[in-house]
Amino acid sequence: MIENGVAIDDSFAEAFPMKATRLVITAHNLTWALNAAVSATGFATSVIACGCEAGIERELSPADTPDGRPGVSVLIFSMSGKELAKQVERRVGQCVLTCPTTAVFAGIAEGEAIALGKNLRFFGDGWQISKVIDGVRYWRVPVMDGEFVAQETTAVVKCVGGGNLLLMCTDTDAALAVAEAAVAAMKALPNVIMPFPGGVVRSGSKVGSKYATLGASTNDAFCPGLHGLAARSEITPRTRCVMEIVIDGLTEADVGAAMRAGMQAGIAIGAAGGLLRISAGNYGGKLGPFHFHLRKLLAAPAAA
Amino acid sequence: MSGFRLSLKHAPAVRVDLRGVLPAALAGLSVAQVGQLPVGHGRSLVPLAEFFTVDPDGDDGTLRFVGDLSRCDRVGWQMAGGRVIVDGPAGHYTGGCMSGGELRVNGAVGLLAGCEMAGGQLTVDGDAGDFAASTLPGSMDGMRGGTLIVTGHAGQRFGDRMRRGTALVFGDAGDFLASRMVAGTIGIGGRAGAHVGYGMRRGSVVFATTAPQIAPTFVPAVADALVFWQLLARDLARHGGPFAALPSRAITRHLGDLASDGRGELILAT
Numbered sequence: 105m106i107e108n109g110v111a112i113d114d115s116f117a118e119a120f121p122m123k124a125t126r127l128v129i130t131a132h133n134l135t136w137a138l139n140a141a142v143s144a145t146g147f148a149t150s151v152i153a154c155g156c157e158a159g160i161e162r163e164l165s166p167a168d169t170p171d172g173r174p175g176v177s178v179l180i181f182s183m184s185g186k187e188l189a190k191q192v193e194r195r196v197g198q199c200v201l202t203c204p205t206t207a208v209f210a211g212i213a214e215g216e217a218i219a220l221g222k223n224l225r226f227f228g229d230g231w232q233i234s235k236v237i238d239g240v241r242y243w244r245v246p247v248m249d250g251e252f253v254a255q256e257t258t259a260v261v262k263c264v265g266g267g268n269l270l271l272m273c274t275d276t277d278a279a280l281a282v283a284e285a286a287v288a289a290m291k292a293l294p295n296v297i298m299p300f301p302g303g304v305v306r307s308g309s310k311v312g313s314k315y316a317t318l319g320a321s322t323n324d325a326f327c328p329g330l331h332g333l334a335a336r337s338e339i340t341p342r343t344r345c346v347m348e349i350v351i352d353g354l355t356e357a358d359v360g361a362a363m364r365a366g367m368q369a370g371i372a373i374g375a376a377g378g379l380l381r382i383s384a385g386n387y388g389g390k391l392g393p394f395h396f397h398l399r400k401l402l403a404a405p406a407a408a
Numbered sequence: 409m410s411g412f413r414l415s416l417k418h419a420p421a422v423r424v425d426l427r428g429v430l431p432a433a434l435a436g437l438s439v440a441q442v443g444q445l446p447v448g449h450g451r452s453l454v455p456l457a458e459f460f461t462v463d464p465d466g467d468d469g470t471l472r473f474v475g476d477l478s479r480c481d482r483v484g485w486q487m488a489g490g491r492v493i494v495d496g497p498a499g500h501y502t503g504g505c506m507s508g509g510e511l512r513v514n515g516a517v518g519l520l521a522g523c524e525m526a527g528g529q530l531t532v533d534g535d536a537g538d539f540a541a542s543t544l545p546g547s548m549d550g551m552r553g554g555t556l557i558v559t560g561h562a563g564q565r566f567g568d569r570m571r572r573g574t575a576l577v578f579g580d581a582g583d584f585l586a587s588r589m590v591a592g593t594i595g596i597g598g599r600a601g602a603h604v605g606y607g608m609r610r611g612s613v614v615f616a617t618t619a620p621q622i623a624p625t626f627v628p629a630v631a632d633a634l635v636f637w638q639l640l641a642r643d644l645a646r647h648g649g650p651f652a653a654l655p656s657r658a659i660t661r662h663l664g665d666l667a668s669d670g671r672g673e674l675i676l677a678t
Contacts, residue, residue, distance in 0.1 A: 129633070170638075170639060170642075171634075171635045171638040171639055172638050172642075172655070173635070173638075207635040216494045233610060233671055235593075235612070235636065235639075235640070235642055236572060236592075237593075237639050237643045242636070242639060244633070244636055246631075250631045250632050250633065250634075251631065251635070251636065253635040253636055253639070341659055388661070396443070
């Protein structure tokens, strides 16, 4: 299958069930909401070593937030509800509670509740005050710029992590341009994040390693430096730079829609812009229950 | 589920205790069976039909009282669900200890309306007597959940020992408003009497139009609480009346009562 000179592999991305929550962080202005959100979603590229995968979903206008201030919604994904609860508490405690003027609210109403302000309230050393407003409990913790308001809990939902695209390009400039365009197209969609730096990962991995202690190692089949050296290589003399985009989403449909938008953005740039082939990472379909077939995604209507 | 309309035949000689006459208890009963329900009348139990004409009324399960029930106490007492409407005034303990459902009184109510209520909504389209949203005599906790709305004026000791829920008075409130309040939210649309927040520990009392006299055991707050205020004001605004414009108002706060726990606040949005 060739689209605008770009070969679409007859392959699929393999994704896994995860647990996620959405937090709404508001602040005196968007700058400080973003400062908190960037900090809280820092060092959260992969569950392999970060404990969670997190990112900014979108910016919120004052009309869209519970307290009428500018805000940012962030999504945090983890492999279990317990680990997610730990990550939320640490990240909100260290990065949102600490950030000037912020407040934090649950961005998802339905689902199993995990602590948000429930334990952070003890920072108030007895001066904290609970307030139930319209059936929702909030905590008011006195801090040096006034008070930190946090909803008591946030909800955890089942979700999908690990959707991905491999963008195989002619050179670094082309690969960055294609990847940036694809990420920009995906960011326009709700309910998804691309957790890696700038949304893009250059160190795509395969499962396992020659070293027994490593669970994942470099995806040698896609490393241009190993062309002609590795036993099996997907690299050709023309595809000399590969970028991967990993997508976590609240539902299978959200991940599929983001992958479709990313592919379409890449195809729009086409072979003329240096994108030669789009592939996806999988493990033979044996590990993850969610399979995103690239050609099926492109054939499906965009609204699906 | 069929509803019933209970029309008061005449003013009872002594007070009538209507506890137990609730939508859940009447569900599935015939008109004759409803009329045989025993209600307290002084020291004796008397069939409901002695005082009320019972008629079927609609099929949504609503229980409607018609007439001057100001000598009938405990309307909606311990109500846990369903809908009760009183077309006329009601007596003491109206909506007391209710935990769910909707009770609406189109008239004034007596003492202790909504006392120790834990859930549901009680709307009094008229005045409420003393000790509304408060506690039963000797009990430690007053209103502990739900919503109480008084569109007229309220008497003394409104919200005494209240610990959760929302209680709003569109008009004036008497002396000792929010006395010994533990937590929760009170909103006053008009003026308040003396000794506001006497001994209050926590909780918020919002004055939408008129600042009360503030006791010296309260201190002015120097910090803003804009986030909290927006959350609270937006919730109160949906009840309309004097509270509708609260989200756009600036506020000043006074914290106390320092003679007690001191974490309560009087919020002046005036």
